[in-house]
Amino acid sequence: xxxxxxxxxxxxxxxxxxxxxxxxxxxxxxxxxxxxxxxxxxxxxxxxxxxxxxxxxxxxxxxxxxxxxxxxxxxxxxxxxxxxxxxxxxxxxxxxxxxxxxxxxxxxxxxxxxxxxxxxxxxxxxxxxxxxxxxxxxxxxxxxxxxxxxxxxxxxxxxxxxxxxxxxxxxxxxxxxxxxxxxxxxxxxxxxxxxxxxxxxxxxxxxxxxxxxxxxxxxxxxxxxxxxxxxxxxxxxxxxxxxxxxxxxxxxxxxxxxxxxxxxxxxxxxxxxxxxxxxxxxxxxxxxxxxxxxxxxxxxxxxxxxxxxxxxxxxxxxxxxxxxxxxxxxxxxxxxxxxxxxxxxxxxxxxxxxxxxxxxxxxxxxxxxxxxxxxxxxxx
Numbered sequence: 001x002x003x004x005x006x007x008x009x010x011x012x013x014x015x016x017x018x019x020x021x022x023x024x025x026x027x028x029x030x031x032x033x034x035x036x037x038x039x040x041x042x043x044x045x046x047x048x049x050x051x052x053x054x055x056x057x058x059x060x061x062x063x064x065x066x067x068x069x070x071x072x073x074x075x076x077x078x079x080x081x082x083x084x085x086x087x088x089x090x091x092x093x094x095x096x097x098x099x100x101x102x103x104x105x106x107x108x109x110x111x112x113x114x115x116x117x118x119x120x121x122x123x124x125x126x127x128x129x130x131x132x133x134x135x136x137x138x139x140x141x142x143x144x145x146x147x148x149x150x151x152x153x154x155x156x157x158x159x160x161x162x163x164x165x166x167x168x169x170x171x172x173x174x175x176x177x178x179x180x181x182x183x184x185x186x187x188x189x190x191x192x193x194x195x196x197x198x199x200x201x202x203x204x205x206x207x208x209x210x211x212x213x214x215x216x217x218x219x220x221x222x223x224x225x226x227x228x229x230x231x232x233x234x235x236x237x238x239x240x241x242x243x244x245x246x247x248x249x250x251x252x253x254x255x256x257x258x259x260x261x262x263x264x265x266x267x268x269x270x271x272x273x274x275x276x277x278x279x280x281x282x283x284x285x286x287x288x289x290x291x292x293x294x295x296x297x298x299x300x301x302x303x304x305x306x307x308x309x310x311x312x313x314x315x316x317x318x319x320x321x322x323x324x325x326x327x328x329x330x331x332x333x334x335x336x337x338x339x340x341x342x343x344x345x346x347x348x349x350x351x352x353x354x355x356x357x358x359x360x361x362x363x364x365x366x367x368x369x370x371x372x373x374x375x376x377x378x379x380x
Contacts, residue, residue, distance in 0.1 A: 026082050102152045109139045116163075124354040126167035133160040149183045157183070158198065165205065168357035174205045191229040196222050200239050207246050219243050235264055237274060241281065256285060273314035276305035280322045292329065299326050313353060320349035324362050331369055336376070340369045 099117050101110040116132035119125045137156050140146045146153055161176035177198055184195040203218035223239045242261055247256035264278045283298030299322050306319040327342035343366040350359040 001068045037335060064268065066347040069224075104146060104152060105136065105140055105142060106144055109136045112139070113135045116159075120163065120380060124356075126354075126356065127169075130160060130163040130167060130169070130172075133163060149187055154180050154183050154187075158194075161201070165201075166354060166356070170205055170209055174202060174209075177202045177205065191225060193235060195236065196225050196229070196239075199225070200235075203246075204242055207242070207249070212246060212250060215246055216243070219246065233266075234271070234274070237267060237271075241274070241277060245281055248281060248288065249352060251288060251291065253285055257282075260285070272305050273312050273318060276318045276322070277301045279305060280318055280325070283322070287325075287329065292333075296326065296329055299329070316353035317351050317355060317358075320346045320353060320355065320358055320362065323349055324358075324365065327365060327369075331365075336369050336373050340366060340373065343369060 001043035017240070050246035099113075101113045103110075105113070112132045112135055116129045119132065133156060137153065137160070140153060140156070141148065157176050157180040161173045161180065164170075164176060165173035181195060181198040181202060184190070184192065184198065189195050197224040199218045203215045203222065206212070206218065219239060219242050223243065224235065226236045226239060240263055244256040244259035244263070247259070260278055260282055264275065264282075267275050267278070269275075279298050280302035283295045283302060285346070286292075286298055287295035302321060302322040305327070306322065308314045309315045310319070323342045323346035327339045327346060330336075330339035330342060344360055345367060346362040347359060350362055
């Protein structure tokens with residue numbers, strides 16, 4: 001009896017356990033099926049299939065365009081910020097390292113002067129530099145209310161005059177130098193070196209436009225005032241050299257040769273550039289007297305002297321003139337190959353000196369001789 005009861009209970013337990021397992025397996029199977037269905041639904045949402053390649057391409061292009069636009073905007077902003085920082089650092093470097101500017105000009109005027117410095121020293125373009133200086137003068141007079149005879153305005157006009165001179169605008173240079181000279185005279189600074197130097201510059205410029213009457217007037221005044229004020233010998237020597245040059249151009253060799261000979265003897269050996277200028281002037285006079293061998297000898301001596309201080313502006317300009325003179329004399333002697341070499345040397349000197357007008361003139365000489373050489377070669 002007991003054994004039958006035990007067996008009956010065991011069978012019920014087994015049937016119950018089996019039933020529970022089947023129910024659990026069914027639930028698991030149902031859950032797995034739901035999971036698969038959910039994943040399939042999500043997958044369907046994530047991946048959109050299309051039968052139109054055009055729409056798909058447009059969608060991709062829009063996505064790529066947005067990305068490219070973002071990259072472009074970020075790049076432009078980064079580059080702009082970098083350029084702005086570099087430009088500001090450049091202004092600070094010029095202001096505190098290369099050339100300080102008058103504080104009374106204000107921020108705008110000082111920034112413009114930095115631009116002028118770049119166009120004068122780093123990337124020469126004296127026409128643009130002149131525009132900068134003129135605008136600075138306008139701002140100083142109209143916005144900063146500086147007086148016309150203030151030292152700042154006078155110095156700006158002298159700087160403008162030199163830029164106009166280097167850009168070949170001789171009449172504008174004469175106008176600005178004369179205006180500055182008159183302002184200095186009105187301020188009672190007739191004996192100052194700055195005033196005398198301005199007068200010499202005016203005389204030199206008048207000489208270049210063949211107005212020898214005004215040239216002699218300003219040069220004679222400058223020499224008289226320099227001797228009266230007991231100015232340095234170097235300035236007096238330069239004034240005498242200009243006078244000798246003017247007399248030589250007028251073929252008044254009786255006045256020019258003694259002046260040059262006296263200068264050459266009195267100049268110290270270390271004054272290489274001024275000595276070279278005197279030697280070149282003697283070369284031109286000898287050529288005018290039809291003494292060609294002596295002329296070439298003096299020109300060659302001037303070139304050798306220039307090389308002793310080749311970084312000096314006066315030496316560069318003298319080297320350019322002497323080289324061009326040598327080229328011209330050799331060209332007239334039909335020695336075209338050597339003439340071309342000297343013309344090209346003159347171009348290099350003028351380029352290094354930043355003299356754009358002379359550079360153009362010497363380039364024309366070089367091109368002319370090249371054409372002559374080319375024609376001769378075609379004949380043979």
